[in-house]
Amino acid sequence: MKTLATLLITITLLLSGCGLKQGVETSAQKAYLYFSGDTDDITVSIDNGEPFEVKEGRENQYSIKPGKHLIEISKEGNLIIKREIYVGDGIAKEIEVR
Numbered sequence: 001m002k003t004l005a006t007l008l009i010t011i012t013l014l015l016s017g018c019g020l021k022q023g024v025e026t027s028a029q030k031a032y033l034y035f036s037g038d039t040d041d042i043t044v045s046i047d048n049g050e051p052f053e054v055k056e057g058r059e060n061q062y063s064i065k066p067g068k069h070l071i072e073i074s075k076e077g078n079l080i081i082k083r084e085i086y087v088g089d090g091i092a093k094e095i096e097v098r
Contacts, residue, residue: 024028031087033071037097042080045072061092073097 035054036046043051047070054060067088073081073095082096087093 001069027034029066029089031066031089032063032092033087033095034058034061035095035097038084042073042075042097045074046070048072058092058094066091071095 033046035042035056036058037056039054039056042054045051045053048077051074054062064087066087068084068086071081071083071085072079081095083095085093085095
């Protein structure tokens, strides 16, 4: 009787380990930058990338990967801000231009 019980428990344990395993999918990580203050005629470069013009306000967010980034802001060809920032996943970071 003990042998039969041990056999049934062993078979149950083996079969329970053969179930379908599903992983958890996560969406791509994103962070956001937005600019406030005097944003007229400025260009922004992120991590020495191609400069681009930005619009002011929280509703004008620019998507970046989370992590550490070098932000360079120029106005009329002159570098006015050079800052290293860290932005976490899902965070919107404000960059104020004066």
